[in-house]
Amino acid sequence: MKVSTSQPFQIVYSLLEHEYLGYLFESYVVQRNNKDQLTLQHQTVSAKNAPEFADGLDEIDFELVALTDQIQQDAVIKEFWPKKTTPADFFLKIYDPEKGDKALQDVIFRYVQERMGQILERLHGKYVFIMGKDGEPTWREMQLAPEPASVLFHFRRNEDNTHYFPTIQYQNQKLDFQYKNAVIVCEQPAWLLLDNVLYHFRNDVDGKKIKPFLNKKFIVIPRQVEESYFQRFVAPLVESFDVHARGFDIRSERYVARPQLTFSDAPTATVVEEVRPAARRALAETGGSAVATAAVSDHIHFDLSFRYGDHTVHNGYDKRVCVKLEKKEDNYIFHRLVRNLDREQEIIRELADRALEVRNGRAVLEKATAFRWLHHHADELARMGFTVQQGSTSGKDYFIGAVSVEVGITEANDWFDVRGTVRFGEFEIPFIKLRSYILQRRHEFRLPNGQIAIIPEEWFTQYLELFAFAEEQAHTLTLRKHHLALVSDLQNGSLATVVMSRKLEKLRGFETVEDQPMPRGFRGELRPYQKAGYNWLHFVKDYHFGGCLADDMGLGKTIQTLALLLQRKESGEAGGAASLLAMPTSLVYNWLSEAQKFTPDLRILTYTGTYRDKNVEQFADYDVVLTSYGIVRLDAELLKTYKFDYVILDESQAIKNPSSTTSQAVRGLHSRHRLILTGTPVENSTMDLWSQMSFINPGLLGTQTFFRKEFLKPIEKGKDEGRTRKLHALIKPFILRRHKAQVARELPDKIEHLSYCPMTEEQQHCYEETKSYYRNKILQNIEEHGTASTQFMLLQGLTKLRQIANHPRMADEEYEHESGKLREVVRMIKSVVSEGHKVLVFSQFVKHLDIVRASLDERQIDYAYLDGNTRERHKVVNRFQEDEKLRVFLISLKAGGVGLNLTAADYVFILDPWWNPAVEAQAVDRAHRIGQQKTVFTYKFITKNTVEEKILALQNKKIQLVTDLITTDEAIIKSLTKEDIEELLG
Template identity: 80%
Template sequence: MKVSTAQPFQIVYSLLAHEYLGYLFESYVVQLSPKGQLTLQHQNVSAMNAAEFADGLDARDFELIALTDQIQQDAVIKEFWAKKTTPADFFLKQYDQEKGDKALQERISQYVQNRMGQILERLQGKLVFIMGKDGEPTWKEIQVAPEPASVLFHFRRNPENTHYFPTIQYRGQRLDFQQRDAVMVCCQPAWMLLDGVLHNFRNEVDGKKLSPFLTKKFIIIPRQVEDSYYQRFVAPLVESFDVHARGFDIRSERYQAKPHLIFSDVPAGIGYDAPEDSRRSTITDASGEQIHFDVAFQYGNHIVRNHDKRVSVQLEKTSDSYVFHRLIRDLENEQVFIRELQDRALEVRNGRAVLEKATAFKWLHSHAEELARLGFTVQQGSSSGKDYFIGTVTVNVGITENNDWFDIHGTVRFGEFEIPFVKLRPYILQKRHEFKLPNGQIAIIPEEWFTQYLELFAFSEEHHHSLTLKKHHVALVSDLENGNLATVTMSRKLEKLRGFEVVEDKPLPAGFRGTLRPYQQAGYNWLHFVQDYHFGGCLADDMGLGKTIQTLAMLMQRVESGAAGGAASLLVMPTSLVYNWLSEAQKFTPNLRILTYTGTYRDKNVEQFADYDLILTSYGIVRLDAELLRAYKFDYVILDESQAIKNPSSTTSQAVRHLHSRHRLILTGTPVENSTMDLWSQMSFINPGLLGSQAFFRKEFLKPIEKEKDEVKTKRLHALIKPFILRRHKAQVATELPEKIENLSYCRMTEEQQSCYEETKSYYRNKILQSIEEHGTASTQFMLLQGLTKLRQIANHPRMADADYEHESGKLREVVRMIRNVVSEGHKVLVFSQFVKHLEIVRHALDEKQIEYAYLDGNTRDRQKEVARFQETEDLRVFLISLKAGGVGLNLTAADYVFILDPWWNPAVEAQAVDRAHRIGQERTVFTYKFITKGTVEEKILALQNRKIQLVSDLITTDEAIIKTLTKEDIEELLG
């Protein structure tokens, strides 16, 4: 029945009882008669149609309509049940006596009660009715009491039991509500419908406390449950309501508040008023990683822990009765004390604060004395799982320099107890915060000590209950002293090291042939610097900057000065570098007595080392002869390309680590190839213990740096290793370099490769020399060219001459190694070969190593596209180019390294290749490397070039033209 908005109408609110949801209100508009009386014509009003009736509604009506909408059964089902259902199905299933969902029922009840409370408090001045059984919304009008009623709770204690009942007062008159058909329309907060009037109550009475008395006069509390009932039920009533007692006392008392700060490792949610059993069981399962602070106040002899009520009730049981102490609290003064805590960074909310255990005890140690001055009593809760120490904590650490190490001594004081500093070592390293004192109390080690002293304990060694630290940890010692964490005593020499700014300039040895560039002289000086302090060093210059020459000069000086004491030095390197070192030594330090300790037929006798200054060997030999080499004490053990020991658990790493020497040095252009662990392995070789154990390093540096990108840890690691690494990039020393630096890189053939080479050389040598005897040199030119080409191919890789060859090539190994070095240092390299076959083999090797490259040979269609890709792509660092296709016409200034894989007669052709990188627009020094296979026709052609400079300098561009000029002696030497 529609209500017309053209005629007068009235908004009304109608109370009804729902079978499952309890009492609800619905909103209606009712048409008025011409005399202004309500008619039977009515219409339900909701948020959907309220706007139509806006002229007859006020703001409160719109709020009431919205609230009544929310408690209609369809709205409730939608709120709590996502699946499609009918009201009948929903209520029959969820409210079934045996199988119904009790938890859901409770949530729905709270939801409805909350909204009913909001509706009831807005109904004052509105027309309110009880709905008729036929759905008539205006069946019976009811009123809303204009002011709240008061409840007085009565207790009558007699020898057998206690009688309990409430009385209600309204406007000074007692309301007789028991057995008068009164109903609780809402329980939270309580609203009672009595004699057509809706009453609410002061102090937010819970309707459940009144409901039992609607139909009975009083409740009897048996004597056997009296204790529990008085504590759990009567005391809260006395706290919040007017209570009239007979048979026991209720005393109102006033005292000055005294603050207590009670701490415990009881988890949050377990209150101090909880039963003892529940607290104890929870403590058993607690992790103990948090400390819970409870702010309490003492009034007289009573401790009050609830912080939101002005009255707190404490129950005292006497010999024959009870006393309820009704404590009138000074909440304003309590807040002053709480603010004192908050001013000291303890965030107290609802009387509670929670801190991580280490932070909590740091806070207690810092503020205990101050809190005592403010009047606080700081104590541990009786329910706490452990007995904690909360007194003063101090540490005193001393570090004294001894011969080759530092002695660490110190004491820690926990109140009256003095503990040796060394006893904290396992706790700091394992991050265990709890230390048991002699009296059984648990002291919490301050959190900052786990950072401040972690490295000291990790890097030190324990000997007979004392700690020692190696001299190379002088930077750590300085940090501890500068942070006022230790008192340090050291020699003047070591003091000088801490403040040094410039490394002293050292003269070159007389036997050194050549000159050092300024940055090489600085490197030579630095090698002496780490030597003087008995530190291990890492010379980590970019490839091509002369690590070899700086090292040789230093070794020469050791011999000349007598500092080596007659002991030889051992230089370990990849097999492919032995000849390069030998060649460089013969050139720059010819007076050094050098033994090449390599090969299957080496003399395995360390006594022979006494006749030499320098022993050259490979990682493979050190691995094989580990026991033998360990018997000799070298002056220096030097590792070239030291990333070979990057895996600390490898046999090679373990073998070199057990060698004995006065000094240790590593040479590498790439101290970190794959992982930060590469650094640990190499640093631990030159300065054992510098970065702690492998497990410590992995946990404290590798994981934070690589997985968490921790910049603080990265800087700390750099600070620890900085004094022992000298690293110069090409760009840093560019002004000291010529525009172009040429190098020869000698490669050693593998055994299988050498066998293949010797067999082919013998075949052609016999054939060619016989032909020369019979017909002269002119007739052998084609055969000579064919033989030389074959030998060149084998010198590169035998697979170029024999597709069935399955073994390795010494030159390919060295080329790939150096490509990896250049790429890892962030440079770009052009790799030239005269043979497309050779480039194909290199391609395959790079694919296996997952190194990306550009490629160009005579079959490449879009040359410029490949050039642009190399020039413009930052991460594309390798360009493989055939000498014939790419020797001219290309601009490749992005590269600053050029590798010539197979040098031949005419340097002019190679120079054209180098000029692809070394041309206008190139702002960096260009390093060129020619790869020469030792003991092959490649090496002999170099010797010929040096003798016949004019020949190879002329504009000769073909092999045939050069071969025509060769004499019989030249040919014999080439094939010798």
């Protein structure tokens, strides 16, 4: 029956009893008649239609409507049962006396009671009724008592039993509620309906404490259960309510609060959580309970309590009064302890100021942190009056006395001796005994008396590297001298007392490297930064350290190293022993060429090829042995038998994988000194660094497992800046790294290099076959018809040979093998890119660029590309100039020779040099032009023992020819004599 909003109406709240949910309220609007009386015309109100009646509702009414909505049976079912069901099915299933879900019943009960309590406290001043059996919402009106009532609980103890009953007082008058048809409308907190009046109570009385007495005078407690009953039921009553007792004592007592901290192993914790609606529904579906269990391990629980007289009160207890029951012979005494909550809160704040956060009387810390906290604050806790003790339930007997460590490091002949003592109270333990504990991060150390001492957490940081890098010999620890930086850190941090020689002290404080004289036989001059590098190589050698020269590509690592080796020869320091230089095969000829140019006095043995003389005795006749990593792998056992002066690895990232056969082979070599050369010490992973540094200074970074755990993972996965700084500090003395930008002032604007590339065996076979064919054909034609008639055939033959020198696949699509030049080009592109530079890669042949493109695609190296068919060239150029991540630009010589401004690049690779240097110069000028602020390095890739090398030789012999403004191949071919052609095809 609709209620008209145009006529007077009244919102009312009607109490009804639900079979399963207990007492509930519903909201109604009731029409008033012309005498302002409530009529029988009424309508339910919910949040949906309440706005229609807004004129007759206030803010509290809207809150009440929302709350009554939440406890209607349909709303309850929807909240706790996601599946479609009928009210009958839901209640019969959940509330079945035998098979019902007790846990869910409890959750629903709390849900309804919480909202009933909120409704009742808002009903003052509202129209409240009891609903009639016919559903009439205004059947009988109720009033709300304006003041709270109070409950007094009575206990009468006699010889046989104890009688227990409550009395209720309202406005200083006893309220007669027993046998009066009174009902408890809400249990938590209690609301009592008596004679159409709703009463509420002081101290939030639980309705369950009153309900049994609505129709009963008292409860009898038999003697045999009274002690348990007193403890579980009476004591909590005495804490919160007024209790009148006869036959036993209740004493109110006040004491000074004395703090007590009890620690123990954290047990598995059972946590009862407030279950959210979605979780409730899931629990309802599965029939699960609302109790969640959370396991806590390897932690320490601190329980804060206070001693009041002889009684202990846990701080987590939330009552202002705490009752302790004492039984004396046949009498009971309830000690009603009035707590000093201000003092307790002051203590909690004091603990918080000392980084122990106590919540609900408990704090939980990770075990090592907990004991560090105890050791650090022991004196302060005593001053604050704390008693600190171990809990009786703790699984272990922990030591909590004073802990200290003393470490001494003394320089010996070629190492440091490490000795120390750790003190746990009265026990002195040799420092070395802690080694396995620190390395394995085990915190618990068993003392001779059986107690468990917890190793302070900071020791795992302070002494981790010391134990990881030290070697154990005859119950003592030793450190190699290249760990001087670590020793200095320990001394500077007051973690060790150090005694060392003046020489090492001088090294520790050095600021500049001493200048060394250049060898007399060195041809040429080192630039200032190269001379500094040469001096540095002496510096690491003088202290018997291994070194890593990590200059950018093109800065002259080769000639700095050759100068050092020549000095070793001239000074006699090499002692007649040869030095071994291992490198990628493609670099052997470059080293040989540079040695012939700058250090011709060095006797060089090229120990390569299938037919090499496998005899280490021959090394005595040479100063330097050049070989490849492949040969070192093959001849590892043989090379181990010779002690070299130096073993030097060029492009040492070749040993970045410590488990590779190459790494294992070079580690097995014997020498006085070790040196590595690389522009990219780290290519893919921090592990690259471990492998190379462990070659030059074994043990410097600990074992591979240790390094992976303590450096690689924290740095690469955790981005740990602290570990990164630590790693840099360890390796810094042994790496000299100069970027091109750092030495720019010392460099000319443009530097040219020749990079010699050996052919692979299959490539050489292909080249020789083609060369023989054209040589015979051309020379025969010259004999018969002269040079003029052979020009086309010569150009055709030379082009074919140039293509094979680049990659035989350019001349024969069926060729499936590798090319020596492609290997070297890709290696150097990777090097330049990893150093953060940009490179222009020019080739006269688009086919050659296609092959390079395929190799870069394989390695997932991004590049820009431009040839004669490229449209919108400016967009490609702008992208390369502006995109920092795009570092490679492949360009055909014909398309890229003019009209491009590519100053973002500072390296230029010419893949196939040809007669006319003007064309190459134009290509280089794409990078080396106005706006370029960096030195430009140009590399020409020459395949060894091919027409490319012969063309270079002819250029040098006929310098005038190649400096003239010759613009066509035909013009060059015409100028060649028979001798020139024989030289080219020789």
